[in-house]
Amino acid sequence: QVQLQESGPGLVKPSQTLSLTCTVSGGSISSGDHYWTWIRQPPGKGLEWIGYVYYNGNTYYNPSLKSRVTISVDTSKNQFSLKLSSVTAADTAVYYCARDPYGYGDYSRGQIWGQGTLVTVSS
Amino acid sequence: DIQMTQSPSSLSASVGDRVTITCRASQGVRNDLGWYQQKPGKAPKGLIYAASSLQSGVPSRFSGSGSGTEFTLTISSLQPEDFATYYCLQHNSYPLTFGQGTKVEIK
Numbered sequence: 001q002v003q004l005q006e007s008g009p010g011l012v013k014p015s016q017t018l019s020l021t022c023t024v025s026g027g028s029i030s031s032g033d034h035y036w037t038w039i040r041q042p043p044g045k046g047l048e049w050i051g052y053v054y055y056n057g058n059t060y061y062n063p064s065l066k067s068r069v070t071i072s073v074d075t076s077k078n079q080f081s082l083k084l085s086s087v088t089a090a091d092t093a094v095y096y097c098a099r100d101p102y103g104y105g106d107y108s109r110g111q112i113w114g115q116g117t118l119v120t121v122s123s
Numbered sequence: 124d125i126q127m128t129q130s131p132s133s134l135s136a137s138v139g140d141r142v143t144i145t146c147r148a149s150q151g152v153r154n155d156l157g158w159y160q161q162k163p164g165k166a167p168k169g170l171i172y173a174a175s176s177l178q179s180g181v182p183s184r185f186s187g188s189g190s191g192t193e194f195t196l197t198i199s200s201l202q203p204e205d206f207a208t209y210y211c212l213q214h215n216s217y218p219l220t221f222g223q224g225t226k227v228e229i230k
Binding site: 111 | 167169178222223
């Protein structure tokens with residue numbers, strides 16, 4: 001059974017870079033059948049799609065965050081990562097990683113989410 | 124970006140009630156729409172995919188309908204475990220976008 005687990009610092013100072021890793025267990029990130037996605041949710045608010053990485057390194061980012069976001073993959077570690085630069089208090093959120101179907105097409109086999117990790121931006 | 128507008132933003136209902144939540148897209152998304160349930164402190168859980176197909180393991184009291192720009196999630200008989208926040212998600216165009224959520228509370 002595939003599981004995803006986010007990890008990284010829970011506190012980041014303003015203007016610094018937020019870095020999170022999602023470790024995939026029970027399956028291979030290199031299968032080619034999935035996009036590996038980051039989503040965030042500010043406390044008490046709705047969900048925002050950040051972007052995805054494919055196993056070959058192809059990415060797509062939300063234009064609202066594109067200038068500050070980098071999503072990368074490490075197939076040797078079965079992990080993918082999120083970096084968000086120049087953070088402010090507005091970037092305080094629960095960050096989720098997720099496994100989506102390739103091309104965000106056929107969801108008949110469902111979607112898998114990590115449990116989420118809260119990152120607070122504060123000095 | 125495609126804007127997804129959910130209504131209502133919150134509702135109060137009793138166990139056994141029929142509940143309907145609507146999601147409207149600012150432009151057509153075909154049937155590339157899913158519905159999610161989120162409980163406090165938990166990740167969202169998929170309920171419906173392709174606008175009207177039930178995810179595996181989801182109770183049949185949940186149903187979805189619609190295509191294009193207007194979609195509906197219906198809970199036919201609300202159960203205690205259904206009190207949660209519900210989101211729609213369009214995955215037709217980048218960036219993917221969620222509705223703002225509908226909180227279903229106990230009356």
